[in-house]
Amino acid sequence: MAHNQFELLRQRRFAPFFLTQALGAFNDNVYRQAIIGLLFWLEASDDQKTLYATLAPALFILPYFLFSSIAGQIAEKLEKSRVIRITTAMEIAIMSLAAVGFALQSLPVLLVALFCTGVQSTLFGPVKYSILPSVLKPEELTGGNGLVEMGTSVSILLGMLLGGSIFHLAGEYGPYAAGGAVVALAITGNLVSRLIPPAGASAPELRVRWNPLPESIAILRLTRKQLAVRNAVLGVSWFWFVGTVLTSVLPAYAETVLGGGATLYLFALAVFSIGTGIGSMLCEKLSARTVEIGLVPIGALGITAFLVHLYFGRPDAATAQGLDVAGFLAAPGGWRVALDLFGIGLSAGIFVVPLFALIQSRTPKAEMSRVIAGMNIQNALLIVLAAGATLGTQRLLGWSIPQLLLALAVANALVTLWIFSIVPEFAMRFVSWVLVRSLYRLRAKGIEANVPDEGPALIVCNHVSYMDALILAGAIPRPVRFVMYYRIFNIPVMRWIFRTAKAIPIAGAKEDPALMQRAFDEIDAALAEGELVGIFPEGALTKDGGIAAFKSGVEKILERRPVPVVPMALRGMWASMWSRRDGRLGRMRVPRRFRARVEVVAAPPVDGTTATADTLEAQVRALRGDAA
CATH class of the missing domain: 3.40.1130.10 (Glycerol-3-phosphate (1)-acyltransferase)
Structure with a gap:
């Protein structure tokens, strides 16, 4: 048994799964950023860029609505390591199609492959979190989830960096380098997944029902059976809402408020992602290796506090432009903004990891994959709402990005107070902690x-x-x-x-x-x-x-x-x-x-x-x- 979360990385029951999910998140982001890189490499028209910016998020998120209910049932019925091997084999086929799209420089082919990556992610999602209670002891759940969230955050960041720079590094061979990279990463992920030991099927007798609409309603009801689990699922979905708003405005925030460009955006994203990873890993220490939901209010309060501090640090547009990272940090308030972004990420990690551990510890094993699938449907809905709210407040109400972040801080405080008033256990555990x-x-x-x-x-x-x-x-x-x-x-x-x-x-x-x-x-x-x-x-x-x-x-x-x-x-x-x-x-x-x-x-x-x-x-x- 692991005495701390890092020892899990040396054990076969956890390490191959950790690497598999990290490689998957890494490859997804290499691919999506490489498509953007191709558009700039081809000097695509504004219409083509707008088409991609409009279709890409919708194509990736749509499968979560269509297929999550089926994915949850499959993850329940089949042995879990087998499901992971199936999804990583799918990734090889999908990324091979993507490689053809890069070689042909065909945006339609790349968008079809992007939709398929959404399908593959939908199938992988339920088993990603339901496998952890099968391979970890209860006292290891918080640490294991912390590692998974840290791995995901770092993989997303590194994937964006590699995907965004691959055309610059490869020059005229950029399309072939991008296609080769995503296929090689998919093959690597499949090979690593074969090292995951069997985890057993949680409900092998389950009859898979293929009609997505009634089954989506059924699994959403499963998420509501226990009050604490229902509100933990709501908390995870709210985490995605907050994260979607932040990451969607961060490029424009870096340019218009911080006075930089793409480099400063990547720096801000890196600070936020590193904060999330560190916050996720801190949960095991703060919880003394228990499922300590008393940390959730601490994370929620931290998100609001750092967002408010960020607003008052930079409430107006930048007076300087074209700043690099060093120039930004040397400017008045630069370190304050960096600290706030790090604090928001740190608090987000502390907020979400105990929620995942609570869902896993309180949900019957025979229902867990379906509950996770129901959570993914709700997450997708909140992501869409976050994107709509971001566009609506900026275009219809004319809010600046700092005003939007302040509104997000207020909304976060109100939503968390509402959740904790419905389930006093969160607040009780906070007080006792x-x-x-x-x-x-x-x-x-x-x-x-x-x-x-x-x-x-x-x-x-x-x-x-x-x-x-x-x-x-x-x-x-x-x-x-x-x-x-x-x-x-x-x-x-x-x-x-x-x-x-x-x-x-x-x-x-x-x-x-x-x-x-x-x-x-x-x-x-x-x-x-x-x-x-x-x-x-x-x-x-x-x-x-x-x-x-x-x-x-x-x-x-x-x-x-x-x-x-x-x-x-x-x-x-x-x-x-x-x-x-x-x-x-x-x-x-x-x-x-x-x-x-x-x-x-x-x-x-x-x-x-x-x-x-x-x-x-x-x-x-x-x-x-x-x-x-």
Whole structure:
């Protein structure tokens, strides 16, 4: 198992797939930019350039509307590495046609090939993201998605650079060099794809339905089955909306606002793309290798903040023209603009990677490819809307590009607030992430090896502070339903967090027997649904830092449903905020040093048919040791 995302690049279960998808993104952009290069090389008329600029985006995006539903079903029914090999073989045929188009210098042939690349991308899209949960552990999902997004961003940038310069480098042999390059890249991608190990079909019995309209409606409904997944899909689509607006105005922005030309545009695109790649890779570190959707609001706020800062940095047209990169950076505000573009990309990466990981972790495997296909339909719709909004605001309303970017910042804030108001889990995880990361330095041991990747299990742990549930939730990759004393559950502010996290309040038999019975019924129902349930068998916070005797409630749970039990222990919490150590401050203690070091340690699962309160208590004591 990989202990960080970069180790995945050395493992066969991930590395060939990563290279295959990166080569695909690279080749697509080499091809599209090479067509533009051919038009300039031929000194094409303005009508021909306008025809390409109008038709090319439509031809590439149309297959997502027509064939996504079929692509999702195929990716569900067939073994995933086989689907990838099929699509990369298609790429060889398509790029061979494109090579003929370059040799003949025929724009119609090149446009037909461009449509075919859209078909191939449509077929590849569902398997690109649905294969990751099949080859990665839950704790690797965020890092794996971060690498994929980084690889895609860098590949797009490098592809545009190579495609845009190939005619300049090859001179009179430009058409043949362009055709040879795209075919060679397609062949390379197919050869690498043959190294991808089998990943299994998620729904081999699925009957493929070929009518795109009813099946598109059906898979869009699949994306809406779970509220969190539905809004994560919406968040990904909004990411594409923002990205489309930014990248479509960036060439004109570089010329009219920054005072440069093609070179400065490429520099601005590179800064944005590098920021997106770095933000994507940072997610694993920021999330502590869990699916941490609390990062999504951070990314959303960052996008808005940097867009607003960018607007006030350059609200008007440039006074100088023809600046190169050095001249632009030397001009007043040049570094500020570069920092803002980098910050927008960084925030976008932090925003989108946890959304992909959430979709993959919460969607049933037998439906995942179709959910991704439904997301691609929605993405395509938002891309079209973004292009229309960009043209409409500029041509009909007369907005300048800085005004458009400011409007995008406001729209981004409103859309994200709307998403988070519909699904409070995003905001709840954000608040809990801020609390845990600001108050503690968290280290986990044994979580990956001992907490089951799927299926029901009971987590038992010592109880030291009011933050225990949030800390455990931040260390365990899967969602956990925590059972907690109702008085803790009802603490102001924390109550909203616990309720949103679907915690289960419980009371003693003498305090509220009805609440206690409801709690046991809800615990059993959660385990029956294959969820993780976390309990603190001591029944109360420790008063002296030690571990009290475990109550018999854990045995009552296991009598009804003998699931595996994972003993866990919190170390270092007694010297932290919100323990009972300091009586002078009531139940709150100011830590001796800022951000106390805390460890979460897990032992191998215990058979639920043999586990008792006494044996589990002994294991938790041994795990905790002297590190109270």
